[in-house]
Structures are given as C-alpha cells and as structure tokens.
Amino acid sequence: MAYSDKVVDHYNNPRNVGTLDKSSQEVGTGLVGAPECGDVMRLQIRVNPETQVIEEAKFKTFGCGSAIASSSLATEWIKGRTVEDALTIKNTDIVKELSLPPVKIHCSVLAEDAIRAAIGDWKKKNGVAETAQAAVAAK
Amino acid sequence: MLKIVDSAVPVACWSCSAAHKASALFCSNCSKIQPPPSGEYFSVFGLRPQLNLDLDALERELHRLSRRLHPDRFARASENEREWSLADTALLNDAYRTLKDPLRRTEYLLKLHGAEIGEEHAGKDRRDPSRVPPDLLEEVFDLNMQLEEMRSARQAGETDQELEKNLVEAKKKFDGLLEEVDRDLRAQWQAWDEGDQAAREAAQKTMAALLDRRRYLNNLVRDVTETLGA
Structure with missing residues (x-):
C-alpha cells in the first residue's frame, strides 16, 4: 500500500514533535493507544488561560506512518484555535486531508481521541465544566 | 466474511449424488474428490470448533489428506477434479496453518463467533476504555x-x-x-x-x-x- 504524498510529507517532516511540561496548569496531556496495531500517541496542548486559545501543541507518536501523520496534522490544526473549536475536528477531516485508506482510518480516530483526551485533561485540571457537546455525547 | 456453515447439513456428491457432509473433501460413499467445502477450518479436519487441539493428530490428518488430494493422483481425472485437487490442497494448507498456531487459532475462532479483530476493524470500540x-x-x-x-x-x-x-x-x-x-x-x-x-x-x-x-x-x-x- 502506498502512502499519499501528504502522509509521506508529515512522516518525513513531522510538525510539532516534542514534550510540554505535564505538571503545568496550562498544559493538557492526552495519551491514547490502538490495541489493534499497538500504536501509542501522546498529544499535549498549552492553553492560554485568558483566551482559551491553544497556543502550543506537541505530539509524540510511536506507530506507523499514518499514525504519525495524523497526529502531526492534528497538532497543526488545533494550534491557534480555542479548545471548543478544536473539539469540532473530526477524524473524517483527517482522513480526507491525508487520503487515508480504510485500513488506516483508525489512525485518524486515534488522533481525534488524542485531541479530546488532551483537552479533557486540561479541563479537569482547570475545573472547566464539560461542554454541552460533551454532555450530549456522554448520554 | 466468516460464518459457521453447519457442516452436518449434507450436500449431494457431484458424482454419485449420495449425501455427504458439507465439509468433506471426499464423498463418504464413492470416495470421489469434492469441490472446496464452504465450511470453517475445523470441520475440514473433522473437528468441532475447539481451542485445545491435539497438534500431533492435526498434523497426521494433514499428511493423510494431503496424500489423498495430491494432484499426481488426479492426472487422468476430469478437469474439474484436477482443479479441485489443487483448490482443496490450498484450503487444507490454509486451514492447517491457521489451526496449528495457538494465536491464529484463537483469533480465527473468535472471528467465527463475530469478533472483529484486525487492523481493518480498529477504532470501532474506541469508547470502551477497558480495551x-x-x-x-x-x-x-x-x-x-x-x-x-x-x-x-x-x-x-x-x-x-x-x-x-x-x-x-x-x-x-x-x-x-x-x-x-x-x-x-x-x-x-x-x-x-x-x-x-x-x-x-x-x-x-x-x-x-x-x-x-x-x-x-x-x-x-x-x-x-x-x-x-x-
């Protein structure tokens, strides 16, 4: 199976690889995994407490090219957005952008889960109530 | 898609029309070779689905069936039978490779029972944190x-x-x-x-x-x- 050019580009030049200080009040950390392929993905955000804008996003992924590309793209997309806005990103957007084949769709799911987990962690740390959207999803 | 075909439901032999098990590689009446059976791998070896297997017995059965299916034995048979000897041999080998390996056997049995295993099914149960x-x-x-x-x-x-x-x-x-x-x-x-x-x-x-x-x-x-x- 051939990877799309965009996947190859993100794989060769991953954006925003790195680590943020997990203990910082402004940082949210999401660690997710896909048992089907053994991939693990950590995505971190640093949120401006005044504006709730994600000013920095870092990731570290151990997995296949699609998983790395999905998380790399995810960090690019959430940077500069508010946390609420970032939550609107869907895995299908990632699939489209990277032209992921069906067998690699779970990589995009993992990236969406990582965004949600990181934002969830930040909200918990900062005592931000779950949004209406999340409340609906929990029902 | 895998499914359990009830191998007890008989099908008719193409040659003698006698009913035999749907999983049989040979007719139990006239011993003629049959087209590749549609059932699951266990029944090819005459077994019920099970996880504890006697691997020595499985190998012996593989050799016995392989000998009977060998294409050389069908050199003068009809074109259909020659084709089936190849197709049945391929099926038998797939079945053996799957069943002899403990992990592949377990995955296969779970798939037979509807489990969605493998990368292509990834992400479906993602809201289940226990996974x-x-x-x-x-x-x-x-x-x-x-x-x-x-x-x-x-x-x-x-x-x-x-x-x-x-x-x-x-x-x-x-x-x-x-x-x-x-x-x-x-x-x-x-x-x-x-x-x-x-x-x-x-x-x-x-x-x-x-x-x-x-x-x-x-x-x-x-x-x-x-x-x-x-």
Missing part, C-alpha cells in the same frame, strides 16, 4: 521513549549503561507479562471448550481483550530485542 488499560499505555509510552533515547545514543556512538540495564530489566518484565497473558489465554481455552453458551460468550470477550494486550506487549518485546541486539 486499552491506561497503566499499560503509560508503560508502553515510557519504554518507547527509552528505546528511542538508546537508539540515538548508539547512533552518536555512545553507550548508556544505565539505560541498557533498564531496558534489559524492562524486557524481562514484559516477557513475564507475555507469559502471563498466554497462561490466561490457555485458561480461557479450557473455559470455552467446556463451557455452555454463556460461559463461551464470556470467554470470547476475555480472550479478545487478552489478544489486544498481547499485541501491545509483543510489539514492545520485539522493539526492545531489536534495539538491544543492534
């Missing part, structure tokens, strides 16, 4: 970080003794965890083979989770071994 134990995830991530550190240290021509010692320790630990998972799997085999419907369903669920855990651990052990051996 990915968080403590294991942390450990997997940390170990991957250490592995990466060690690889880049090596590339720079350095050896970090402390790091290598850690990794050897980690490998030991994960090897132990793998053994534990395999022991648990075997216990579930027993539960499945001997259980009623409810017990089987419970065992299937447990086995699917164990296989997930095993995949994580296995990847880790493989990566650690590669890095340490490099």
